[in-house]
Amino acid sequence: MTPEKIAVNLDSLRGKSPLVHNITNFVVMNNTANALLSIGASPVMAHAVEEVEDMVSISSSLVINMGTLSDRWVEAMILAGTRAKETGKPVVFDPVGVGATKYRNDTAAAILEKCRPSIIRGNASEILALAKEAVNTKGVDSTASSSSAVEASKSLAIETGAVVIVSGETDYITDGTGLYSVKNGSELMPRVTGMGCTASAIVGAFAAVDRDYMTASVSAMAVMGIAGELAAEKSSGPGSMQMHFIDELYSLDRNRIIAHAEFSKEI
Numbered sequence: 369m370t371p372e373k374i375a376v377n378l379d380s381l382r383g384k385s386p387l388v389h390n391i392t393n394f395v396v397m398n399n400t401a402n403a404l405l406s407i408g409a410s411p412v413m414a415h416a417v418e419e420v421e422d423m424v425s426i427s428s429s430l431v432i433n434m435g436t437l438s439d440r441w442v443e444a445m446i447l448a449g450t451r452a453k454e455t456g457k458p459v460v461f462d463p464v465g466v467g468a469t470k471y472r473n474d475t476a477a478a479i480l481e482k483c484r485p486s487i488i489r490g491n492a493s494e495i496l497a498l499a500k501e502a503v504n505t506k507g508v509d510s511t512a513s514s515s516s517a518v519e520a521s522k523s524l525a526i527e528t529g530a531v532v533i534v535s536g537e538t539d540y541i542t543d544g545t546g547l548y549s550v551k552n553g554s555e556l557m558p559r560v561t562g563m564g565c566t567a568s569a570i571v572g573a574f575a576a577v578d579r580d581y582m583t584a585s586v587s588a589m590a591v592m593g594i595a596g597e598l599a600a601e602k603s604s605g606p607g608s609m610q611m612h613f614i615d616e617l618y619s620l621d622r623n624r625i626i627a628h629a630e631f632s633k634e635i
Contacts, residue, residue, distance in 0.1 A: 386410065389423050395565075396433070399566055404573055431459075461489075488524065492534055501520050533571065595616040
């Protein structure tokens with residue numbers, strides 16, 4: 369895995385403009401769609417049970433995000449995830465707020481069982497909760513450092529067969545045996561609504577063009593972090609950070625990736 373490979377993946381994404389089907393939450397739909405458009409993907413936000421199976425069938429990947437849940441949305445998630453697996457499409461699962469309530473825990477368990485995600489991305493508290501480790505949660509925010517969830521992420525990857533991403537100050541990506549760390553990012557990023565959800569969507573875009581899900585995940589998290597770093601240099605606070613982040617995704621190129629990518633293979 370090299371910075372050049374990340375640049376190749378980004379070029380491939382922009383060349384193919386994959387349709388990324390998002391079943392995501394009310395809070396982040398606009399941000400997520402703009403991020404996908406800026407990076408070169410084509411977003412669709414569709415959650416009606418009447419159409420999700422058809423939408424998945426014409427999409428290149430599916431991102432399931434359980435930020436704002438309701439029974440009909442959960443039904444749609446499972447219908448879409450099941451169809452995605454039947455048709456060989458990658459499924460990215462963002463278990464927002466799992467561990468906070470029984471409803472979220474039950475929903476996450478059903479999605480893991482029935483949709484069998486290709487990639488799971490969450491913060492440390494969410495990954496610990498999915499791995500059934502003791503953890504305190506605070507709504508959708510993490511109360512644990514990403515490094516504290518590394519062993520849990522490995523166990524979860526082995527149990528589910530998914531690549532698992534732990535987001536935080538350092539991002540960790542594992543398939544249960546190999547482990548990468550990505551250190552790009554900015555302390556302003558957690559101050560902007562839905563950055564984690566945006567990361568999951570970008571992972572979905574890269575998974576659509578690189579079926580080596582470890583490589584796709586490292587590429588996505590590095591691109592996300594580099595754009596965040598460059599945006600923070602121009603920002604005076606979270607409001608301008610959000611604007612500059614979208615612009616940096618749009619203008620990111622091979623030279624910037626090679627100059628700024630900071631990742632390593634730990635195992």
